[in-house]
Amino acid sequence: QLQLVESGGGLVQAGESLTLSCRNKGTPLSPYAMGWFRRAPGEEREFVASISWSGAMTNYADSVKGRFTISRDNAKNMVYLQMSSLKPEDTAAYYCAGTLGGPRATITEYDYWGQGTQVTVSS
Secondary structure, three states, X not given: OOOEEEEOOEEEEOOOOEEEEEEEOOOOOOOOEEEEEXXXXXXXXXXXXXXXXXXXXXXXXXXXXXXXXXEEEHHHOEEEEEEXXXXXXXXXXXXXXXXXXXXXXXXXXXXXXXXXXXXXXXX
16 A cells, blocks of 8 residues: 655745655555645645556646646656646645546545645745
């Protein structure tokens, strides 16, 4: 099973960039599609981006398309989320998650979750 640990969150100003990392300490990452989700205060957890096990297929929420890029390095057991042109509405706790259900899996199909890393974007 996956053991996911996120890092890289912090406080940035609007327009700046930030890269989140997700390290897997468990079984090999390669069979799993991986996703990034976020939850803002008072809101439900929402999908941000996902990537297939090979990295060949990616999906993005409309709100981040063109600004965020998800990538993975299976050899290093790592998943990344590059975020640029950050906006105050991107402020949230960001979570890395894994699923065997493919990159189009719904949130309920993700079986493994990290503890989250906080991103705060000031205006």
